[in-house]
Amino acid sequence: MSRRRGVDSVPDLVSRAREGDARAVARLISLVEDESPLLREVMAALAPHAGQAQIIGITGSPGVGKSTSTNALVGELRAAGKRVGVLAVDPSSPFSGGALLGDRVRMQDHATDRDVYIRSMASRGHLGGLAWTTPQALRVLDAAGCDVILIETVGVGQSEVEIAGLADTTLVLMAPGMGDGIQAAKAGILEIGDLYVVNKADRDGASQVRRDLRSMLALADRPAGTWRPPIVETVASKGQGLDQVVLEVDRHFAWLMETGELTTRRTRRARVEIEAIAVSALRSQWGDVSGRSELDGLAAAVVAGTTDPYAAADSLLASLVD
Amino acid sequence: MSRRRGVDSVPDLVSRAREGDARAVARLISLVEDESPLLREVMAALAPHAGQAQIIGITGSPGVGKSTSTNALVGELRAAGKRVGVLAVDPSSPFSGGALLGDRVRMQDHATDRDVYIRSMASRGHLGGLAWTTPQALRVLDAAGCDVILIETVGVGQSEVEIAGLADTTLVLMAPGMGDGIQAAKAGILEIGDLYVVNKADRDGASQVRRDLRSMLALADRPAGTWRPPIVETVASKGQGLDQVVLEVDRHFAWLMETGELTTRRTRRARVEIEAIAVSALRSQWGDVSGRSELDGLAAAVVAGTTDPYAAADSLLASLVD
Numbered sequence: 251m252s253r254r255r256g257v258d259s260v261p262d263l264v265s266r267a268r269e270g271d272a273r274a275v276a277r278l279i280s281l282v283e284d285e286s287p288l289l290r291e292v293m294a295a296l297a298p299h300a301g302q303a304q305i306i307g308i309t310g311s312p313g314v315g316k317s318t319s320t321n322a323l324v325g326e327l328r329a330a331g332k333r334v335g336v337l338a339v340d341p342s343s344p345f346s347g348g349a350l351l352g353d354r355v356r357m358q359d360h361a362t363d364r365d366v367y368i369r370s371m372a373s374r375g376h377l378g379g380l381a382w383t384t385p386q387a388l389r390v391l392d393a394a395g396c397d398v399i400l401i402e403t404v405g406v407g408q409s410e411v412e413i414a415g416l417a418d419t420t421l422v423l424m425a426p427g428m429g430d431g432i433q434a435a436k437a438g439i440l441e442i443g444d445l446y447v448v449n450k451a452d453r454d455g456a457s458q459v460r461r462d463l464r465s466m467l468a469l470a471d472r473p474a475g476t477w478r479p480p481i482v483e484t485v486a487s488k489g490q491g492l493d494q495v496v497l498e499v500d501r502h503f504a505w506l507m508e509t510g511e512l513t514t515r516r517t518r519r520a521r522v523e524i525e526a527i528a529v530s531a532l533r534s535q536w537g538d539v540s541g542r543s544e545l546d547g548l549a550a551a552v553v554a555g556t557t558d559p560y561a562a563a564d565s566l567l568a569s570l571v572d
Numbered sequence: 573m574s575r576r577r578g579v580d581s582v583p584d585l586v587s588r589a590r591e592g593d594a595r596a597v598a599r600l601i602s603l604v605e606d607e608s609p610l611l612r613e614v615m616a617a618l619a620p621h622a623g624q625a626q627i628i629g630i631t632g633s634p635g636v637g638k639s640t641s642t643n644a645l646v647g648e649l650r651a652a653g654k655r656v657g658v659l660a661v662d663p664s665s666p667f668s669g670g671a672l673l674g675d676r677v678r679m680q681d682h683a684t685d686r687d688v689y690i691r692s693m694a695s696r697g698h699l700g701g702l703a704w705t706t707p708q709a710l711r712v713l714d715a716a717g718c719d720v721i722l723i724e725t726v727g728v729g730q731s732e733v734e735i736a737g738l739a740d741t742t743l744v745l746m747a748p749g750m751g752d753g754i755q756a757a758k759a760g761i762l763e764i765g766d767l768y769v770v771n772k773a774d775r776d777g778a779s780q781v782r783r784d785l786r787s788m789l790a791l792a793d794r795p796a797g798t799w800r801p802p803i804v805e806t807v808a809s810k811g812q813g814l815d816q817v818v819l820e821v822d823r824h825f826a827w828l829m830e831t832g833e834l835t836t837r838r839t840r841r842a843r844v845e846i847e848a849i850a851v852s853a854l855r856s857q858w859g860d861v862s863g864r865s866e867l868d869g870l871a872a873a874v875v876a877g878t879t880d881p882y883a884a885a886d887s888l889l890a891s892l893v894d
Contacts, residue, residue, distance in 0.1 A: 517871045518871070520871035520881065524884045525855060531885060532850075533851075545843055549839045549840070549843040552619070552845070553835065555619050558612075558615040562846045562849075
């Protein structure tokens, strides 16, 4: 009659998630967030079923309308019959696991749609950050049968670049009146966008943003045969222009497949994930709590000035092969 | 007559830096920023001379007056005859190495003071971030004879926590009208401050910030014998209250030394630094560009779904001990 809570076996959770059971998906993503020891078994079970979803990153400065755009984009994708996953990542929050304030509220258009799965995640403060948890959460949603997964980050700067590393297609959102020009140059987002969206296109200054963006993109040195990021205008709050966004996203995806770039990007993503796991394993080995670890002794020697950090790192690495 | 540019030997640079030659210090920090292969030699040469400086982290949301406070604090420390280093770190900028816009301008009170060394650094986008470059830059300033080094971060969230990990004493700045309450809870800065500074204390709402802060800090569960962070009010733009800040910083430093916590913190810092160097060495080994590396093959298998990232990480680590 009632399901037991918290005692589900991994195979049970995985098979329920693959049938689209939202609770099982939620539970698996919580395991990812909590860095559960069960993850190893979960990921092994999911591996054969992943790789089907199209992954779209959505980034931009605070205030450009990321949540509204994501919401509108979900509507557009649902109209096309796609199952959609949404992952909202907050890289600025190393402590609070769980939901972003207000995020679910803004997404409530789709809260009761069984074919939309919405989840907020905090990325933790450990080495690796996004590199660690996000690909695993993506794999859960992917194996659960999402056709498209949107990753939205509320962060700025480095997290934008990391999101771009995770997505098949990265949308960079801009809006009039945000000083996005300087922002763009600073965060290097001119290098990461596959598609630029000028949102709030009905406001003063939108055409200026578009012109500035076009000239900045024109300055980028792109060899023949590479992708030239288009610029699309939207008014996400009114649902305007999103059809064009979906069209350009699909055109980009087709280009990724034709050129083999899709496999290149996904392989790069897997590299980062494998490395993050390997490094984490090493760190827990080095930080072994049973008595004074070798690393503690080396660190004390660095503080005392009797060795330097490079020589200490050499010793640490040498101890791996003993 | 003229010094050759860019061809200085490491021993020459180090001995000039130890004599307080600002150009040599600048050159050494540039080597850190550029992740020069010479760093190994530099750090070995600096190791015996470091560990003397008192390191103070300064953090807080944008707009609370970090640069103004840093500037005023430098004045206060100079009045006490201290040699001062200032390191302004911008963790949101993975691309642009070099100076923060306007930072040097705001610091110009001390631009011509030979006993103040001011430097802006971008932390790069690689794994490790602050963990890697900042301790090395601190070691340069330390060995160059700075009595006190101020690290200021313009970042929010995770970078604040990282700064706290690097400093002996962490100042958290707040100001009225910044919505700092929510901010504080979110970024976990109630856990990282050794001293809380309510800046702009002449403005409306300052006493409210102080009250809120006091009650939030009172909720924190601190065992007997641990440090209870004091709250100081300042008007940095008028130089008010900075004497009190210096007093409390010194009281905290005395507590650190009495309790042995100074060594604990510095050892923890050295651990993180050693790990970051070791991990970076492993990553360059894994990412070896000569032909297809093992990691590439593993990543391709993950993409194909024939293995999972944990099993791939196991293989990668196993290859270390072959």
